[in-house]
Amino acid sequence: MGQAIEPASGVRRRTVLAAAGALALGAAGLTRAGEAAAATASSRVVYNLNPDWRFVKQDVANAQAPSFDDSAWAAVSVPHTFNDVDSFDNYITSSGESAVAMQPVWYRKRFTLPAAHAGQKVLLEFEGVRQAATVYVNGTQVGLYEYGVTPFGFDITGQVLFGAENVIAVKADNTKWRPEQSTGTAFQWDTRDFNPTYGGLTRNVRMYVLPRTYFTLPLYTNLRTVGTYVYPSVVNVSGATATVNVEAQVRNEQSAARTVTVSANVVQADGQVRATITGSPVTLAAGQTQIVKLSQRISGLRFWEPGRPYLYTVEVVLSEGGPVDGTVVDAYPIVTGFRKAEFKGGTSGGGVYINDKHVFLTGYAVRATNEWAAIGGAVPEWMTHLDGEMIRDSNANLIRWMHIAATPANIRMTDRYGIVSVQPAGDKESDATGRQWEQRVELMRDVLIYFRNSPSILFWEAGNNWITAEHMRQMTDLRRTWDPNGGRAMGCRAISDDSAYGGTAAVDAAEYVGTMLNRHYSAYARDRKPIIECEYTRDEAPRRVWDNYSPPDFGYVTGPDVTYHLTSEDFAGPHAAATRYEFWGQRIQGPGDRRYSGAAALIWADSNQHGRQYNWECARLSGRVDAVRIPKESLHTFRVMQSPTPDLHIIGHWTYPAGTAKTVYVMASSHVRRVQLLANGTQVGNDTSATQDFLYSFAGVGWQSGTITAVGYDAAGQEIVRASKTTTGAATALRLTPHTAPGGLRADGSDIAFFDVEAVDAQGRRMPTHQARVDFTLSGPAAFLGGFNPGKPGSVHKPYLDTEAGVNRVFIRASRTPGTITLRATAPGLTAATASVTSVSFAVTAGLTTQPPATY
Template sequence: MQPLPRLAALAAFCLAALPAAFSAAAADGPRERLSFNADWRFHKGEPAAGKADDGAFNDAAWRKLDLPHDWGIEGPFKQEYAGETGKLPWWGVGWYRKHFTLPADDAGRRIYLDIDGAMSNATVFVNGREVGGWPYGYASWRVDLTPHVKAGGENVVAIRLDNPPDSSRWYPGGGIYRNVWLVKTAPVHVAHNGTYVTTPQVASDSALVNVQVTVDNDGADTDVQVATEIYALDKAGRRTGAAVARQDATAAAKVAAGKQVQLTQALAVPNPRLWSTEAPQRYVAVTTVTSKGRAVDQYETPFGIRTIAFDAQRGFLLNGKRVPIQGVCQHHDLGALGTAINVRALERQLEILREMGVNAIRTSHNPPAPELLDLADRMGILIVDEAFDMWGEQKTPNDYHRAFPAWHEKDLRTMVRRDRNHPSVIAWSIGNEIVEQGKPEGWKVAAHLAEIVRGEDRTRPTTAAYNHVSSGYNGFQNAIDLFGYNYKPHEYGKFHASAPHIPMYGSETASTVSSRGEYFFPVSDEKSKGLANFHVSSYDLSAPPWATAPDVEFKGQDDNPFVAGEFVWTGFDYLGEPTPYNADTTNVLNFTDPVQRAKMEKDLADLKKIAIPSRSSYFGIVDLAGFKKDRFWLYQARWRPELPMAHLLPHWNWPERVGQVTPVHLYTSGDEAELFLNGQSLGRKKRGPRDYRLRWDDVKYQPGTLKAVTYRNGKPWAEDTVRTAGAPAKLALSADRDKLQADGADLAFVSVTIADKDGVPVPRTHNRIRFSLTGPGEIVVTDNGDPNSFESFQSKEKNAFNGKVLAIVRTRAGAGGKLVLTATADGMQAAKVVLESTAAQGR
């Protein structure tokens, strides 16, 4: 998949903006950042003969593909695959090779390969020579190709990955799964991630913007200067109007060959437009580097002007205003698309989460793709940027603990330097549920990591996610600036009383589990109940031993208003970790409390007796295909209180339950509601101060129409109705967008709903749906959101899961036109959706 054209357009725009002085010599020519994703060759495993790192190696028989690429998502699923990582073959050795020609006038320029992410233990070879690499699969890193490439001739880059088994607790993917770039600069240039923009003073009439620039000199001894202009950006990231601030060139600084120098400028932006979650307004700092009076580089740094603070009494403050953190944790896979980054797929996830009321994401448990932060900046979403899931102590035998001693500082500094100009980033997390919490000297590691972060950025707090109660009292609480508790709503008050000066938040909360559209009876408030047929009831009351229903966390937050907010586990379902149906649950038993540990071991052992491994999690508020579970509306009711909304559950198709008690729950932002069954009132209920759902627990099922009428302050507010459906009769298709770009990367997500003859959704259907497409595009994957579906994602047909299926359509690069997706099923009326693909114009 290629990156969406707005990234390429931005690169082209940067080049067009460079001054004429750059035309003086090729070696001092303009900076170029070119997509390096196209036309690779791939081979899984070691080649049978020859050395794949040799530039002359014959790779003609290897598979042709474009990056980003995740080899694991192609399957097949196999039950015998060990662990809880999705039952997909993501581990092993893989080779990627690319032949490319550098123009002759690149002689004298610096040539770099920037890799946003490769899973994992990458080694890079150029023309038969090893030139670099990086072990951490979530890191973004650079290799200097200059001494090894030939300008005016053909070159070969080969990248070997070695993804060991037992190296992850969830599905990590395999391959070069993020974007790759070829960067060309003059010998004197802005260093990799070499700008640092801060806004130390912000007022309504003026903001002080400091721009620190690190300049590398890979040529002869020289002098350098920098000058900066600041422009406002529109929503699409384009400059608007003239520069709002300008600082002329600094005094010339001498820099020796092979050295670097830091130069700083301060600019005043009048009447600044502040970045916020409601209005994510941005600027760009355009830095021009000159050497001996000639411009040699220009570098653009998007940023935002805003103030942030975490206060131990008031929570999180954005531009001086308290903003409750309404967050979710997100793993990095894109469901059926795997881990291969796609901007539109990420954007769709964020759009769905924003609809629910989400304003924050914790990147669990690793540095995210750069594109996620770009989208968060543009959409006004707060980010807690997380570095590690473990330190020196393992969670799985081959995980990051092996690289931690030698690489943790490089990885941490690389993450902070890459991400510190993003206004969306509000905190740096140094770790998640690390085993060292239980070690007497473990806090010293936390303090060491926090100091590394502060050495790169002091404008944001350091934080960590702690799942041990003891971490609030054994020194870990003092090692970081912002304390995060995982699944401890009952501890908020105790911690605050012991450390009233330390701000805190729920770094991981709830972990409620459910399967979309599944409801089991009788309904129990015991969190260990509601499990059947390898599914979990969607009454939203079930949770693993360490977790709670959402209502419990809500109460913990409301009873302790000093808590800054929460990050729910998780926004979307993800591949792997199918709790409570885990194949191997030992990695969650890292509790020091013997009573709690013994209870967990017993509960989990009982589950393992009946469990088979599922492919994906049950934690998501949204399922793997992007379909909303009932919990979506529970959180929306809380997080968007001014939105008139009501949502009833369960569905109302229970022919086997006529006359039996079938509890009804209502999620609403109203404060009172009346329930009607076939026009007869079943009672009016008013929400209490700690009621987060309204319940009618004694409703006896009769087919027909169930309706809720809600009120707010005594006035009508919102309604919801569920009806008993007839037999499946037709398919209904709905695309998230019908206008696409013919760039080879843009996607349409097409939902299929099975309906009766009157168009009422039929919820308990699992019919086989077949897809076909005409026009310049392809059906990339299909999914249904069922955690127990082991059919290939690449299949063009899929069984519905509780009445729904998803097909993802991708455009063809350079080929515009009409795309028609058709869905068919035996005994039902077929349906079509028409999409239009046009030449890429940038978005």
């Protein structure tokens, strides 16, 4: 966890509360990132405003008035969406699910600020809303946000009361194609096909109480502030040394000039102060805002990279007076990582280099909503981290977020799990002109400012499709203005030297080039820039349909409007190997034509976006996992294909009807040169010739009850890996397994627990072909949200669902009352199952708490 050393002279060794990636509270309260609290006491207090709102799903006149009676409205906590009940609920069309509610709604929250805060600065931050929010405090409109993507904030100092009750009222509006109020221009990315609709306050809300001389927030729209920028320079990887630079924006809103000193504590993950950087005193005139710059050469650093995502907390401290005898007035921590990144073109030395090492980037394209069935887009942060765990464990190191910027929670996840991110701002699938292009530039500016301390972001995406050379120059200039030193590149998907895709000038203006389905590759771009394949393997298949030989489906029989007809076996085996090989076999510094620096498979999780299973499924079925994050066979085969060590996976199961004979597929990593297939210890196949480097096929294997084993051998004939699957008996019972956030389920009104329900045989093994209805009853202080069957419209938020391949998952939401919650599952002919979780109290006083939301 890093070597403990004495900090710089004059700084006492201490342990910082909540080191990088952890959650804790100190005197300063919850931070902007939601991950750490400042160890240095100051006047800054950050309140978590997520609990205890009132909500109504309609537009109500005069709802902003403090005296408005909202007692009949629903009691909810944030994150919250009203589209959890109507998404994943109907068949997908070419524009996504069309029946979701898109309308104005209202939220109201009451709170009392302590009288002791009187005279201080008060700011609100929302981590995002879809699509617009008009915010009122005590009946006065404090601002409007319409971009629908980024975090945003408002100054409410002049509207709040101290020692008396306040009311925040928010009119949130996800109406389809809601135009910008001032210009009447629609936002290009406000579309449900590439940006699934989840209306409401779907992300964290917090309130900052700050001294009148303070560090600003990285929220440009409305507040016009840029926060603190932290970055390394002159990185010596082998010497574990770099110059750490801090550019902190400080504002003096007092009536007289103030002399201040900015310092920064660089804190290791074990809580020890690696170094303290102290600047010289600066005098700020009344009303002045200034960026104060610090830098210091620091040795003994650990660098962030995929596989070893080391994070530091840089705690910035603002003191009035000099560096020795000054009085601390403001302090807050920034969770970040230090690394070196280089982006090179060429067939031999080209590619992406992180910390002086060439890294082939491999992973997934992910819808930035990253939604779950049954809970929609209002996902507790600890569940977002489950994505990170699974993506990392599948040996992926890349996510290309699609069309709109990933949420702060998702980027905190990629920072923590060492997953390189391609972060867009907002677009659809074309360039734009006029006001729509200006909106894209403004949104990219906000994204750059907010996320530029996140080490996992290596790429900013200026467009999901090609843009003109002039527009690309604007975007690269924007990066040079707001993120000049972060080790990141600006580019977009589909630019090429072909004039139909921007031409050579667009390629020259970009800092990396993206392609889609290998359609936009060009040697001109390859020789000059790294090329990232942004989305491939679009073939779609559901988790429940194993193959052509497994009951109850015996193949994927589809409707007339369906484009793809693949079983899970097809999707995870022949198609996965063929589509991945196209980029793996042509990777930079690899075999073949050495084209690509990275590739992202579409998509990570089955989504509520547009799809090509028209009028047939309630989700687009391209994921490595399904819409509730149960692994599909494709997750295992991608794990193998991306593995840096020997690995293999037998695709499918080994519980078939008598007389079955079929091709058995085994996916093996590139280390394997021969796969032997054994049935109950006897060889039934031996394949020395992989298809597309990874896939081994064994035709006509007759099923026999027992165990099938695949054994992988290296080029020298030595066994290096093996895996087995075993026949199960008939299902005899149900089994429930609960899952909660670390520390348990919180009674905060928004936290989620989920239960895996399995049909198991007499030995407790999941029966892989069980598909039947299970009914659920819930007792205790929680709401049952149910689960999801993609082939059945109307399956969400019901007290029943079917198992699929022997398993499914249901969700509950905690209420504000702590206590024991018990779920019971029943199905005809199976022994019932019962499981319990206990929610823990979540204290809120006068509408306020400094206790953070649940995370990892």
